[in-house]
Amino acid sequence: MSYLHAPRLIFTGDFLSDVSTVNNDTAHYNNATFKPNFQAPGKGATNGWWNPEGGAVFDFQNCSVRQIFLPDGSTHSNPAFDPILGLAVCGAEGRPTGKMVDLDPDAQMVSALWCVQLRICDANGNLLLKGDIATTCFRDIQFRQLDGGKSNGQPLGATWTSVMTNVVWGDLAGQSNFLQVLRTTTRQNMLSVNLNPFGYYYAHNDGRFSLGRIIGSIGPYFEGEPTTFAAGRRLYGISYTPSIQSTYFNISNFLVETDAKRVSVDFGASFPVTNSMGTINLNQPLRLAVSKIPQTGVAGPATPTTYIAPGDFIDIGELPYQSGPDWLNQTGGIVSFDQLPDNTLNTLLDHQLILITPSAGKPGQYAIIARESIDGLFVRADNFVQRLDYGQVAEIDFYAFQWGKPLQNRPISITLDQPTPDTPLGPPPNGNPISEVYGNNYPSEGLTFQSTIVTDSRGRARMQLTGNAIHSPRVYIDGQIYSLTYQLNAVDGAFGAENLQVHLRDYFEEIKHPAWGDIADIMIQYSNLYPIMSKYVVNLADPADLIRKKNILIFAFSQDIQNTMHMPVTRDLSETKRRTILNWLNDPRIAGKTALQLKAKHARAVNPVASDAALSEKQIKYRQAVKAKNGSFQGFPGTDNLFENL
Numbered sequence: 001m002s003y004l005h006a007p008r009l010i011f012t013g014d015f016l017s018d019v020s021t022v023n024n025d026t027a028h029y030n031n032a033t034f035k036p037n038f039q040a041p042g043k044g045a046t047n048g049w050w051n052p053e054g055g056a057v058f059d060f061q062n063c064s065v066r067q068i069f070l071p072d073g074s075t076h077s078n079p080a081f082d083p084i085l086g087l088a089v090c091g092a093e094g095r096p097t098g099k100m101v102d103l104d105p106d107a108q109m110v111s112a113l114w115c116v117q118l119r120i121c122d123a124n125g126n127l128l129l130k131g132d133i134a135t136t137c138f139r140d141i142q143f144r145q146l147d148g149g150k151s152n153g154q155p156l157g158a159t160w161t162s163v164m165t166n167v168v169w170g171d172l173a174g175q176s177n178f179l180q181v182l183r184t185t186t187r188q189n190m191l192s193v194n195l196n197p198f199g200y201y202y203a204h205n206d207g208r209f210s211l212g213r214i215i216g217s218i219g220p221y222f223e224g225e226p227t228t229f230a231a232g233r234r235l236y237g238i239s240y241t242p243s244i245q246s247t248y249f250n251i252s253n254f255l256v257e258t259d260a261k262r263v264s265v266d267f268g269a270s271f272p273v274t275n276s277m278g279t280i281n282l283n284q285p286l287r288l289a290v291s292k293i294p295q296t297g298v299a300g301p302a303t304p305t306t307y308i309a310p311g312d313f314i315d316i317g318e319l320p321y322q323s324g325p326d327w328l329n330q331t332g333g334i335v336s337f338d339q340l341p342d343n344t345l346n347t348l349l350d351h352q353l354i355l356i357t358p359s360a361g362k363p364g365q366y367a368i369i370a371r372e373s374i375d376g377l378f379v380r381a382d383n384f385v386q387r388l389d390y391g392q393v394a395e396i397d398f399y400a401f402q403w404g405k406p407l408q409n410r411p412i413s414i415t416l417d418q419p420t421p422d423t424p425l426g427p428p429p430n431g432n433p434i435s436e437v438y439g440n441n442y443p444s445e446g447l448t449f450q451s452t453i454v455t456d457s458r459g460r461a462r463m464q465l466t467g468n469a470i471h472s473p474r475v476y477i478d479g480q481i482y483s484l485t486y487q488l489n490a491v492d493g494a495f496g497a498e499n500l501q502v503h504l505r506d507y508f509e510e511i512k513h514p515a516w517g518d519i520a521d522i523m524i525q526y527s528n529l530y531p532i533m534s535k536y537v538v539n540l541a542d543p544a545d546l547i548r549k550k551n552i553l554i555f556a557f558s559q560d561i562q563n564t565m566h567m568p569v570t571r572d573l574s575e576t577k578r579r580t581i582l583n584w585l586n587d588p589r590i591a592g593k594t595a596l597q598l599k600a601k602h603a604r605a606v607n608p609v610a611s612d613a614a615l616s617e618k619q620i621k622y623r624q625a626v627k628a629k630n631g632s633f634q635g636f637p638g639t640d641n642l643f644e645n646l
Helices: 171-175 177-185 326-331 342-348 516-529 531-536 543-548 550-558 568-572 575-586 595-606 617-630
Strands: 008-018 057-069 088-090 098-101 112-114 116-121 127-133 139-143 156-169 191-198 211-220 233-237 251-257 262-266 287-291 313-318 334-337 353-358 366-371 377-381 385-388 393-402 411-416 423-425 435-437 452-454 460-467 480-488 498-504
Touching (some): 008 326, 057 098, 057 116, 098 116, 171 177, 177 211, 233 353, 287 342, 287 366, 313 342, 377 480, 385 460, 460 498, 516 531, 516 575, 543 550, 550 575
Parallel strands (some): 385 498
Antiparallel strands (some): 008 057, 008 211, 057 088, 088 116, 098 112, 116 127, 139 156, 156 191, 191 211, 233 251, 233 366, 262 334, 287 313, 287 353, 353 366, 393 460, 411 452, 411 480, 423 435, 480 498
C-alpha cells in the first residue's frame, strides 16, 4: 500500500490502551451467574482479569518523528534537514481520545481503533498536520518477543492499516519540505497510515501497565487502493523456532517500484525483538534475494529447514539492522534497496522474493527464513470485520494480486466455518455449572452470501453479505460470531486462506414505549461488564440513577457510532436496541408490563395453549436461572417474538 511509497514518515513511541477486561470473559455475560468478584482485578476467571476498570481509551504517548524517506531514495533523521524530524506525534486535543474495542468476547483478535486522531506538533503545540484515522481492526498477529513476554505479559504484535481523513495541514506545514512533497503526492486529501503495536503490558510493574510500543508509518494515499491492508506483495516466515513454538519474520509487506528500480520491505511488524522495548539481539547476516527456482517450504515443528545454493538466487543486499533498540525505533523496520540492476529487477517482477541467512550447518548454503507465496499470489478482503443487524447488507471488497499486479478473472471461494461446540463451565463432574459458553458459527442461516466471486479487470471482487434473523443462539450474549474463510482457487496452500469476522446481532423489534423491564437485562449486563461506568459515572443497573443522569446518557446514546462521544459499549448493540434504550431514557417508566409480556398475553388470548415451547432449551434454562437468582425474569433481549409464561 502507499504507506510504503515515498515520501514516507516514520514515528515511534508508546501507545496507551486502557482496555476493559471484565468483558473479555464470555462467562461474565451471564447475568444469572455473575458475581461481584468478577469485577475485581487479578489473574484468572474468578475475577475481572488484569484491568477490570478499563475505559477503552487509546492514545499516542511519547511518540516522535524519527525518519523521513524521499522519492529520490534518500533517508534523513537530522532535524537540521527538515523541521518535522523530532516533532511530537500525539492524539486529539480538546476532545476525548480514541477508543480500542474488541468485536466480541469470542472475537478478540480483531480489535478496532475508533475515533483516533493523529497530530504532529512542535514543542509549543503548534500544528503541522492532523487527520482522523478511519476505523480499522488489527490483523497479521504474530510472535514478536523472543523472551515470550515474560516482563510484560504479551509477546505478540499486530498491524493496524488505515487512511487518515479530514486531513488538516497546519500553518507550520509550509516550513517542512517533506510535508509539501507529501501534500502534492497524496490524493483526495487523505493519507495512508500503518501502525505496528507490540510489547503491551498486562503486568502491573515497571510503571508501564497498559502501555506498549508502537511503530507508525505515514505515506500518500492513491485512489482505488484498499484502505485496511497493503496492496502488493508479502513475505511469509517459514523458519520454525522450537523455543517459541512459532516462526519469526512471519508476515512482511513489500513493494516493488519499477520506475525507481526499488524494493521496500516492511519488517516493522515481524522483526523478532528480545523484549518489550524492541531491543534486537540477533547477530546473524540477513539478506534479501530473488529466487530463480520456485520455493515451497513451509513452517512447522516437523518441517525441515529449506536451503538454497548461491547459484539459485540473485542477491539484493544485506539488511542494515543493528543490535539494540535504535534501528527499529529509527527506521520503523522498513528497508529499501534502490537502483536495482536491470537483471535483478526484471527477475523480481515474476519470481519470489526471499529472506535468507548463511547456514552454519551447511557451508556454502543459505537457509530460507521467509519466502513469497508460490506464483506470487495474494488475496485479501478490505473491510474484513463487520457488525450486522437483521436485514442489513454489507458490501465487502476483495483484492487479488499476482506479483503485485491486479489479478483478473480469478474466482475467490468463500465458506462458512464449521460450528464450534458449547462448553459447560463449573465444578466437575456434577452440579450446576457456573455458566455455559456457547459456540459460534450457527445457525448457518444467519448469513446469506455468495460462495464464489470473480475478480474484475482491477483485480477486485465484491461480495454482498446479508444478516438474517437469529434469536439469541448464545442465550446471554447478543447475537452470534461468524467466521468465513476465503481464498483464491489453487492458491499457495501454506498461506492462501484468510478470514472474515462478522458479529450478527439478534433480531429485535424496537419498543416505542418501553418499561424498565424491557431494557433491564441489557443495562444490568453493561453494569456488570463495565464497572468503570457504574462506579464512577452512572449505575447502569439502577433505573433511578439512570433517570437522574439521563441527559448525559441521551447525549452519549444519540451520537453516531463514528463519533468519539458515542458510548463505546453500545457498539455491541443493534440499532433497534439502541433506539429502545433511548426511547426509555426519553420517557422512563420503571413499572409496567414489558412488551414481551404484553405480546405473550395477547398470544394466549388467541391461543390459550401457547407456552414456553417456542423457546429453546438453552433459553428456558437461562430464564430459570435468572428467576432463581432475582426472583423474577424482567425481559430477555433478542427474543421479543417468543412467549413468556404469565
